[in-house]
Amino acid sequence: MLISNKVSGETEAKAILKGALRRNHQFGDQLMQTKAARMGIQKARSMKVVNRIFNEELNWYGDFLVGYKYFKKYGIGTTKHFKAEFTAIEPELTSVEGMGELCRFILGAFDSRKVAQCRLHGNCKLASRFYFHEHFLIRCIHRLNFTTIGDIAVEIYPVIEWLILNNIPLRRLPETNYFVFKNFIVVAEKLSHSQGLVFKTILLKDRLTDRDNEKFIKALAIHNDLDKNVAAVQVNAYGDIVCQIPPASGKSLLNSLSEKSHWVQGIFDAPEINII
Numbered sequence: 001m002l003i004s005n006k007v008s009g010e011t012e013a014k015a016i017l018k019g020a021l022r023r024n025h026q027f028g029d030q031l032m033q034t035k036a037a038r039m040g041i042q043k044a045r046s047m048k049v050v051n052r053i054f055n056e057e058l059n060w061y062g063d064f065l066v067g068y069k070y071f072k073k074y075g076i077g078t079t080k081h082f083k084a085e086f087t088a089i090e091p092e093l094t095s096v097e098g099m100g101e102l103c104r105f106i107l108g109a110f111d112s113r114k115v116a117q118c119r120l121h122g123n124c125k126l127a128s129r130f131y132f133h134e135h136f137l138i139r140c141i142h143r144l145n146f147t148t149i150g151d152i153a154v155e156i157y158p159v160i161e162w163l164i165l166n167n168i169p170l171r172r173l174p175e176t177n178y179f180v181f182k183n184f185i186v187v188a189e190k191l192s193h194s195q196g197l198v199f200k201t202i203l204l205k206d207r208l209t210d211r212d213n214e215k216f217i218k219a220l221a222i223h224n225d226l227d228k229n230v231a232a233v234q235v236n237a238y239g240d241i242v243c244q245i246p247p248a249s250g251k252s253l254l255n256s257l258s259e260k261s262h263w264v265q266g267i268f269d270a271p272e273i274n275i276i
Helices: 010-038 047-064 112-116 134-144 150-165 210-224
Strands: 065-074 081-089 094-096 100-111 123-133 176-180 184-190 197-204 232-235 241-245 264-266
Touching: 010 047, 010 134, 047 065, 047 081, 047 100, 047 112, 047 123, 047 150, 065 150, 081 112, 081 150, 100 112, 100 134, 123 134, 123 150, 134 150, 134 197, 150 232, 150 241, 176 210, 210 232, 210 241
Parallel strands: 123 197
Antiparallel strands: 065 081, 081 100, 094 100, 100 123, 123 264, 176 184, 176 232, 184 197, 232 241
Protein backbone atom coordinates (compact mmCIF):
# COMPACT_ATOMS: atom_id res chain seq x y z
CA MET A 1 0.00 0.00 0.00
CA LEU A 2 1.47 3.33 -1.04
CA ILE A 3 0.95 6.20 1.34
CA SER A 4 -0.31 9.59 0.22
CA ASN A 5 2.36 11.57 2.10
CA LYS A 6 5.97 10.82 1.27
CA VAL A 7 7.98 9.20 4.07
CA SER A 8 10.29 11.98 5.26
CA GLY A 9 13.37 9.90 5.98
CA GLU A 10 14.82 6.68 7.33
CA THR A 11 13.92 7.63 10.91
CA GLU A 12 10.22 7.72 10.00
CA ALA A 13 10.61 4.56 7.90
CA LYS A 14 12.17 2.75 10.86
CA ALA A 15 9.30 3.91 13.08
CA ILE A 16 6.79 2.52 10.55
CA LEU A 17 8.54 -0.87 10.61
CA LYS A 18 8.78 -0.96 14.41
CA GLY A 19 5.12 0.08 14.69
CA ALA A 20 4.04 -2.75 12.37
CA LEU A 21 6.05 -5.26 14.43
CA ARG A 22 4.55 -3.95 17.67
CA ARG A 23 0.97 -4.13 16.37
CA ASN A 24 1.58 -7.65 15.12
CA HIS A 25 2.92 -8.81 18.49
CA GLN A 26 0.00 -7.23 20.34
CA PHE A 27 -2.53 -8.89 18.03
CA GLY A 28 -0.62 -12.16 18.30
CA ASP A 29 -0.83 -12.07 22.10
CA GLN A 30 -4.60 -11.50 21.95
CA LEU A 31 -4.99 -14.28 19.41
CA MET A 32 -2.97 -16.73 21.51
CA GLN A 33 -5.22 -16.03 24.51
CA THR A 34 -8.25 -16.81 22.35
CA LYS A 35 -6.62 -20.01 21.09
CA ALA A 36 -5.63 -21.00 24.63
CA ALA A 37 -9.29 -20.79 25.66
CA ARG A 38 -10.10 -23.32 22.94
CA MET A 39 -7.24 -25.71 23.77
CA GLY A 40 -8.25 -29.22 24.67
CA ILE A 41 -11.39 -29.15 22.55
CA GLN A 42 -10.35 -31.83 20.07
CA LYS A 43 -13.60 -32.50 18.28
CA ALA A 44 -14.77 -32.05 14.71
CA ARG A 45 -15.02 -28.37 13.81
CA SER A 46 -17.67 -26.73 11.68
CA MET A 47 -16.73 -24.92 8.48
CA LYS A 48 -17.64 -21.67 10.24
CA VAL A 49 -14.94 -22.35 12.83
CA VAL A 50 -12.48 -23.53 10.18
CA ASN A 51 -12.96 -20.35 8.14
CA ARG A 52 -12.49 -18.29 11.29
CA ILE A 53 -9.20 -20.08 12.00
CA PHE A 54 -8.00 -19.37 8.45
CA ASN A 55 -9.00 -15.70 8.65
CA GLU A 56 -7.31 -15.39 12.05
CA GLU A 57 -4.13 -16.75 10.49
CA LEU A 58 -4.22 -14.14 7.72
CA ASN A 59 -5.10 -11.35 10.15
CA TRP A 60 -2.24 -12.33 12.42
CA TYR A 61 0.29 -11.55 9.68
CA GLY A 62 -1.48 -8.25 8.98
CA ASP A 63 0.91 -5.77 7.35
CA PHE A 64 3.40 -8.60 6.76
CA LEU A 65 1.05 -10.66 4.57
CA VAL A 66 2.23 -10.90 0.97
CA GLY A 67 -0.75 -12.72 -0.53
CA TYR A 68 -2.95 -15.79 -0.42
CA LYS A 69 -4.88 -17.97 -2.85
CA TYR A 70 -7.33 -20.85 -2.85
CA PHE A 71 -6.04 -23.44 -5.26
CA LYS A 72 -8.45 -26.33 -4.70
CA LYS A 73 -12.03 -26.62 -3.50
CA TYR A 74 -13.75 -29.92 -2.98
CA GLY A 75 -16.69 -31.56 -1.21
CA ILE A 76 -20.37 -32.02 -1.77
CA GLY A 77 -23.49 -30.40 -0.42
CA THR A 78 -23.09 -27.47 1.92
CA THR A 79 -19.66 -28.56 3.17
CA LYS A 80 -17.17 -27.12 0.72
CA HIS A 81 -13.63 -27.79 1.87
CA PHE A 82 -10.63 -26.01 0.44
CA LYS A 83 -6.88 -26.02 0.25
CA ALA A 84 -5.11 -22.70 0.32
CA GLU A 85 -1.67 -21.20 0.55
CA PHE A 86 -0.37 -17.86 1.70
CA THR A 87 2.96 -16.08 1.72
CA ALA A 88 4.24 -13.60 4.26
CA ILE A 89 7.28 -11.94 5.74
CA GLU A 90 7.79 -13.45 9.17
CA PRO A 91 6.96 -10.59 11.58
CA GLU A 92 10.04 -11.15 13.71
CA LEU A 93 13.53 -9.67 13.47
CA THR A 94 16.29 -12.16 14.24
CA SER A 95 19.90 -11.14 14.87
CA VAL A 96 22.18 -13.22 12.64
CA GLU A 97 25.90 -13.27 13.23
CA GLY A 98 27.80 -11.27 10.64
CA MET A 99 24.65 -10.05 8.89
CA GLY A 100 22.40 -8.13 11.30
CA GLU A 101 18.63 -8.14 11.83
CA LEU A 102 16.69 -10.34 9.38
CA CYS A 103 13.07 -11.36 8.66
CA ARG A 104 12.32 -14.59 6.80
CA PHE A 105 9.95 -15.20 3.88
CA ILE A 106 7.51 -18.02 4.69
CA LEU A 107 4.87 -20.07 2.90
CA GLY A 108 1.76 -21.33 4.67
CA ALA A 109 -0.39 -24.34 3.77
CA PHE A 110 -4.00 -24.73 4.96
CA ASP A 111 -6.27 -27.75 4.40
CA SER A 112 -9.77 -27.11 5.76
CA ARG A 113 -10.69 -30.81 5.98
CA LYS A 114 -7.63 -31.64 8.09
CA VAL A 115 -8.25 -28.61 10.30
CA ALA A 116 -11.91 -29.60 10.73
CA GLN A 117 -10.81 -33.10 11.76
CA CYS A 118 -8.07 -31.73 14.06
CA ARG A 119 -5.46 -33.60 12.04
CA LEU A 120 -1.75 -32.87 12.00
CA HIS A 121 -0.41 -30.56 9.27
CA GLY A 122 -3.81 -29.07 8.48
CA ASN A 123 -2.35 -25.63 9.12
CA CYS A 124 1.42 -25.58 8.71
CA LYS A 125 4.27 -23.24 7.82
CA LEU A 126 7.09 -23.83 5.39
CA ALA A 127 10.33 -21.98 5.96
CA SER A 128 12.27 -20.51 3.08
CA ARG A 129 15.88 -19.55 2.54
CA PHE A 130 14.87 -16.00 1.59
CA TYR A 131 15.57 -13.30 4.14
CA PHE A 132 14.90 -9.56 4.29
CA HIS A 133 17.46 -7.37 6.01
CA GLU A 134 16.04 -4.74 8.37
CA HIS A 135 17.99 -2.11 6.39
CA PHE A 136 16.33 -3.34 3.17
CA LEU A 137 12.84 -3.07 4.66
CA ILE A 138 13.53 0.43 5.98
CA ARG A 139 15.00 1.55 2.65
CA CYS A 140 11.96 0.22 0.76
CA ILE A 141 9.55 1.99 3.10
CA HIS A 142 11.49 5.22 2.64
CA ARG A 143 12.37 5.08 -1.05
CA LEU A 144 9.30 3.26 -2.41
CA ASN A 145 6.93 4.94 0.04
CA PHE A 146 5.35 1.77 1.45
CA THR A 147 3.63 1.33 4.80
CA THR A 148 2.50 -2.29 4.31
CA ILE A 149 5.58 -4.45 4.81
CA GLY A 150 4.18 -7.31 2.73
CA ASP A 151 4.03 -5.05 -0.33
CA ILE A 152 7.82 -4.96 -0.29
CA ALA A 153 7.88 -8.72 -0.96
CA VAL A 154 5.16 -8.27 -3.61
CA GLU A 155 7.50 -5.97 -5.53
CA ILE A 156 10.31 -8.51 -5.69
CA TYR A 157 8.11 -11.62 -5.71
CA PRO A 158 8.96 -12.45 -9.36
CA VAL A 159 12.56 -13.14 -8.25
CA ILE A 160 11.43 -15.36 -5.36
CA GLU A 161 8.94 -17.26 -7.52
CA TRP A 162 11.46 -17.72 -10.34
CA LEU A 163 14.10 -19.19 -8.01
CA ILE A 164 11.58 -21.51 -6.32
CA LEU A 165 9.78 -22.75 -9.45
CA ASN A 166 13.06 -23.41 -11.26
CA ASN A 167 14.67 -24.77 -8.07
CA ILE A 168 17.89 -22.92 -8.90
CA PRO A 169 20.57 -24.02 -6.40
CA LEU A 170 22.04 -21.33 -4.19
CA ARG A 171 25.52 -22.44 -5.24
CA ARG A 172 24.80 -21.17 -8.76
CA LEU A 173 24.36 -17.64 -7.47
CA PRO A 174 27.35 -15.37 -6.86
CA GLU A 175 28.07 -13.99 -3.40
CA THR A 176 26.48 -10.65 -4.36
CA ASN A 177 23.49 -10.54 -6.72
CA TYR A 178 21.89 -7.62 -8.55
CA PHE A 179 18.27 -7.82 -9.69
CA VAL A 180 17.46 -4.86 -11.91
CA PHE A 181 13.79 -3.85 -11.98
CA LYS A 182 12.39 -1.04 -14.09
CA ASN A 183 12.73 1.67 -11.44
CA PHE A 184 15.10 0.19 -8.86
CA ILE A 185 17.83 -2.36 -8.26
CA VAL A 186 17.75 -4.96 -5.49
CA VAL A 187 21.07 -6.06 -4.03
CA ALA A 188 21.08 -9.52 -2.42
CA GLU A 189 23.87 -11.43 -0.69
CA LYS A 190 24.29 -15.08 0.21
CA LEU A 191 24.45 -16.15 3.83
CA SER A 192 27.46 -18.24 4.77
CA HIS A 193 27.36 -22.02 4.42
CA SER A 194 24.51 -21.87 1.86
CA GLN A 195 22.01 -20.88 4.53
CA GLY A 196 20.06 -18.57 2.25
CA LEU A 197 19.79 -15.37 0.25
CA VAL A 198 19.39 -11.99 1.96
CA PHE A 199 17.76 -9.02 0.22
CA LYS A 200 20.07 -6.40 1.64
CA THR A 201 19.46 -3.00 0.06
CA ILE A 202 17.71 -1.18 -2.76
CA LEU A 203 19.00 1.44 -5.23
CA LEU A 204 16.63 3.81 -7.01
CA LYS A 205 17.13 4.18 -10.76
CA ASP A 206 16.97 7.99 -10.62
CA ARG A 207 19.58 8.15 -7.83
CA LEU A 208 22.26 5.94 -9.35
CA THR A 209 25.84 7.16 -9.45
CA ASP A 210 27.57 7.45 -12.82
CA ARG A 211 29.46 4.25 -12.03
CA ASP A 212 26.25 2.35 -11.21
CA ASN A 213 24.53 3.76 -14.30
CA GLU A 214 27.32 2.30 -16.40
CA LYS A 215 27.06 -1.06 -14.61
CA PHE A 216 23.28 -1.41 -15.06
CA ILE A 217 22.80 0.33 -18.42
CA LYS A 218 22.37 -2.94 -20.36
CA ALA A 219 19.78 -4.29 -17.92
CA LEU A 220 17.84 -1.02 -17.80
CA ALA A 221 17.80 -0.95 -21.61
CA ILE A 222 15.95 -4.29 -21.61
CA HIS A 223 13.15 -2.70 -19.58
CA ASN A 224 12.85 0.03 -22.22
CA ASP A 225 12.38 -2.57 -24.97
CA LEU A 226 8.61 -2.90 -25.40
CA ASP A 227 9.07 -6.36 -26.93
CA LYS A 228 10.62 -7.66 -23.72
CA ASN A 229 8.17 -8.82 -21.06
CA VAL A 230 10.44 -9.04 -18.03
CA ALA A 231 10.02 -8.19 -14.36
CA ALA A 232 13.72 -8.10 -13.51
CA VAL A 233 17.13 -8.67 -15.04
CA GLN A 234 19.86 -10.41 -13.08
CA VAL A 235 23.36 -9.05 -13.69
CA ASN A 236 26.76 -9.86 -12.22
CA ALA A 237 29.17 -7.48 -10.52
CA TYR A 238 30.41 -6.29 -13.93
CA GLY A 239 26.96 -5.52 -15.30
CA ASP A 240 26.85 -8.55 -17.62
CA ILE A 241 23.37 -10.00 -18.17
CA VAL A 242 22.95 -13.32 -16.35
CA CYS A 243 19.25 -13.93 -17.06
CA GLN A 244 15.90 -12.26 -17.62
CA ILE A 245 13.22 -12.99 -15.02
CA PRO A 246 9.60 -13.02 -16.24
CA PRO A 247 6.66 -11.46 -14.37
CA ALA A 248 5.14 -13.58 -11.62
CA SER A 249 3.04 -16.41 -13.07
CA GLY A 250 0.67 -16.73 -10.14
CA LYS A 251 1.31 -20.49 -9.99
CA SER A 252 0.87 -22.31 -6.71
CA LEU A 253 4.23 -22.56 -4.98
CA LEU A 254 2.99 -25.50 -2.91
CA ASN A 255 2.04 -27.50 -5.98
CA SER A 256 5.45 -26.78 -7.50
CA LEU A 257 7.51 -28.10 -4.60
CA SER A 258 9.28 -31.45 -4.67
CA GLU A 259 11.28 -33.43 -2.14
CA LYS A 260 14.42 -31.94 -3.69
CA SER A 261 13.22 -28.37 -3.39
CA HIS A 262 16.08 -26.17 -2.22
CA TRP A 263 14.36 -22.94 -1.28
CA VAL A 264 11.35 -24.06 0.80
CA GLN A 265 11.02 -26.75 3.44
CA GLY A 266 9.09 -27.64 6.57
CA ILE A 267 9.47 -25.05 9.30
CA PHE A 268 10.97 -27.58 11.70
CA ASP A 269 13.46 -28.76 9.07
CA ALA A 270 14.73 -25.26 8.34
CA PRO A 271 18.50 -24.83 8.53
CA GLU A 272 19.71 -23.29 11.78
CA ILE A 273 21.22 -19.84 11.35
CA ASN A 274 23.81 -18.43 13.67
CA ILE A 275 21.79 -16.45 16.20
CA ILE A 276 23.64 -13.83 18.22
